[in-house]
Amino acid sequence: KQEVTQIPAALSVPEGENLVLNCSFTDSAIYNLQWFRQDPGKGLTSLLLIQSSQREQTSGRLNASLDKSSGRSTLYIAASQPGDSATYLCAAVNQAGTALIFGKGTTLSVSS
């Protein structure tokens, strides 16, 4: 059974800092890994999708990597801004069409 873990649970950084959020999964036979952002009281916004054949994906200041052999994914945020404050969720799926398995998230606070 796939399990997804995110460390740390919470992170506070000053504006402008580069940071890395970590995600680990127990079953390396994943199909996709997806990173989401969730603002308080809101829904999930998809940030990046990494397919199993890919090693990384980039969107603006965000870069997500996937290392299936070690069971890890990282989300790198460059030059953090207060608007980046949110909870970041990592989710893995083992087979096309099957459900995402979520980590519990990392709550990021960026201070100005």
Place this chain on the structure above:
Amino acid sequence: DAGITQSPRHKVTETGTPVTLRCHQTENHRYMYWYRQDPGHGLRLIHYSYGVKDTDKGEVSDGYSVSRSKTEDFLLTLESATSSQTSVYFCAISKEVGYTFGSGTRLTVV
């Protein structure tokens, strides 16, 4: 989110009453999911559907049933609501570019 709508957005109901939440998609995707989100537990799968009349249980399916009579609609029913079912419920669809979630339904059982 674009293409997926949940209703109602908020609901307060009494213990023991039946409740139905609706998820509607406009993009004809085969796979649809219901999750609940609770502090300390994160997002957990309740039920999912892989086609009209084809559904299966997820991790936390006890106390819930689902129906999918049309591709575009996936209904979640709490047959007799309990306080432990107070939660935020999210519907999702599986697309080629990943999974997309609805805006959620905040359900309070009093």
